[in-house]
Amino acid sequence: MSDLREDVLDQELARLQNAELPDAAGVLRRVTSQASRHRRIATASLVGVAVAVFGTVVFTLRGDPFGYLALSGTAVVIVLMAWRHFRSAERLARLQGPAALEAWRAELTGDLRQGTQALIITGLFAGLTAFVVARHGLMPKSMLYIGTSVVLLWYALHQLLVRRPLLKRELDLLDEH
Amino acid sequence: MSTDVLIVDRSGLDPAEVFRDHSPAVYRLALSLAGHPADAEDITQEVFLAVLKALPGFRGEARLSTWIYAIALRVATRWLARRPRTGPERAPDPGVKTELPIDLLNALRRLPLNARMVIALVAVQGLRHDEAAQVLGIPAGTVGSRLSNARRLLREYLSA
Numbered sequence: 001m002s003d004l005r006e007d008v009l010d011q012e013l014a015r016l017q018n019a020e021l022p023d024a025a026g027v028l029r030r031v032t033s034q035a036s037r038h039r040r041i042a043t044a045s046l047v048g049v050a051v052a053v054f055g056t057v058v059f060t061l062r063g064d065p066f067g068y069l070a071l072s073g074t075a076v077v078i079v080l081m082a083w084r085h086f087r088s089a090e091r092l093a094r095l096q097g098p099a100a101l102e103a104w105r106a107e108l109t110g111d112l113r114q115g116t117q118a119l120i121i122t123g124l125f126a127g128l129t130a131f132v133v134a135r136h137g138l139m140p141k142s143m144l145y146i147g148t149s150v151v152l153l154w155y156a157l158h159q160l161l162v163r164r165p166l167l168k169r170e171l172d173l174l175d176e177h
Numbered sequence: 178m179s180t181d182v183l184i185v186d187r188s189g190l191d192p193a194e195v196f197r198d199h200s201p202a203v204y205r206l207a208l209s210l211a212g213h214p215a216d217a218e219d220i221t222q223e224v225f226l227a228v229l230k231a232l233p234g235f236r237g238e239a240r241l242s243t244w245i246y247a248i249a250l251r252v253a254t255r256w257l258a259r260r261p262r263t264g265p266e267r268a269p270d271p272g273v274k275t276e277l278p279i280d281l282l283n284a285l286r287r288l289p290l291n292a293r294m295v296i297a298l299v300a301v302q303g304l305r306h307d308e309a310a311q312v313l314g315i316p317a318g319t320v321g322s323r324l325s326n327a328r329r330l331l332r333e334y335l336s337a
Contacts, residue, residue, distance in 0.1 A: 004336035009328060012281040012335070013300045019277055021204035021221060022214065028196050031225045038230065100314025104251065170258035176289035 045082035049075050066132050070144045073125065077148055081155070105174060112167050115159035122152040190241075192229045199242060200225065202302060203249050209297035210253045212286035214277065220256050224249045239311070246302065247312045250294055257290065284334035292327035299324055 021027065052075035059067030129145040136142050200221060207220035227248050235244060285293055298309040299320065306324075310317040 004332040006328070006332070009332055009335065012278045013296075015276070015278040016205060016209060016281060016301050017303075019205050019208055019214075021200050022218065024197075024200055027200065027218060027222050027225070028193065030222055031196070031229065034222075034226050035229050038226075100247065100312075102314065104314070166255075166258050170254055173254055173258055173290045176291060 042082065045078055048078045049082075052078060064141075066136070066145075067141050069128070070132075070141055070148065074144065074148050077151060081151075101174070105171065108167050108171050108174075112164060115156065115164050118152070118156035118159050122149065122156045125149050125152055190232050190235065192232060195228065195232065195241070195245075196225055199228075199245050202242065203245060205301055206246060206249050206297045207253055208277075208282070209285055209301050210250075210290070210293050211257065212282040216256075216260070220249070220253050223256060224252045227252055243304070243308060243312050246298065246304075250312065254290065280335055281331070284331050287334055288327055288330055292323055292330065295320055295323040296327050296331070300328070 052071050055071035056068055056075060059071055125145075126149050129142075129149045132145045133142045203224050204217055204221045207224070208214065208217035211217050211220055224245070228245055231248065235241070239247075285296065288296070294313060295309060298304045298312060299306065304312070306317045306320045309320045313320065
């Protein structure tokens with residue numbers, strides 16, 4: 001059993017209450033710089049989506065279903081990845097109130113399933129890519145399919161090998177007693 | 178009138194002002210959770226990146242400070258999950274002069290994260306039990322029981 005008095009613990013806690021952020025200006029500078037980088041990512045995503053949408057329209061007018069599928073798929077991938085990137089802060093800010101902890105846990109559990117979902121989508125798109133390459137050879141359109149497949153595969157592997165263990169650890173931390 | 182109200186009453190929130198007003202509290206919160214000054218500085222940076230991105234969506238339903246604390250707890254948990262366990266013995270870098278209660282920080286690192294959160298919000302930030310309950314999303318009674326349990330454990334660790 002502890003023989004440390006309550007008032008001694010309170011004195012220690014009071015010292016913690018007086019702790020100051022050592023380099024506040026530096027931290028603010030780094031935050032601002034990162035925020036600018038995120039804005040550039042958003043701009044690049046918008047440009048990417050605009051190009052992909054334009055390509056989708058062109059291929060649609062030409063009556064080329066594989067070109068249409070490739071470009072619209074690319075546009076969806078860019079939008080989804082940008083959306084996930086920027087939604088993270090909004091999700092962090094949204095969870096508050098009586099059911100916040102359960103909602104947080106539910107979100108983490110939902111995120112755990114994304115690796116499997118991403119792998120299924122990657123498998124389907126890889127099959128389509130193989131079909132297009134077999135039919136058209138290594139044309140620019142096929143390269144687009146291959147590029148999108150590589151991005152999807154990278155995303156799925158990242159979800160399964162990097163994100164999943166971190167999410168499990170985060171859930172474990174929340175359940176620590 | 179509190180700083181919180183002053184900020185919420187304005188139509189546009191000034192990010193630099195939000196940082197200036199709330200970064201000391203977020204740093205102390207992060208320090209209580211991570212137990213190391215350098216880690217706490219990194220967490221503070223990530224918290225404000227998230228806060229500044231989410232700020233346009235802040236509607237003022239809660240106090241700005243408690244809204245930021247809720248974000249800080251989530252960012253810190255994610256950050257601690259990413260970082261391998263470094264053990265309770267880790268101390269600030271040698272040669273760095275510090276006024277920090279090193280023994281207390283090491284003791285805090287031995288607590289379960291849920292207990293650290295309650296200590297950080299109530300004993301360090303000075304929130305009432307109902308305010309801490311709102312931030313944590315648990316009943317106020319649970320805050321009280323976790324707090325007394327955490328304090329008992331801290332006294333044990335500090336006297337060992």
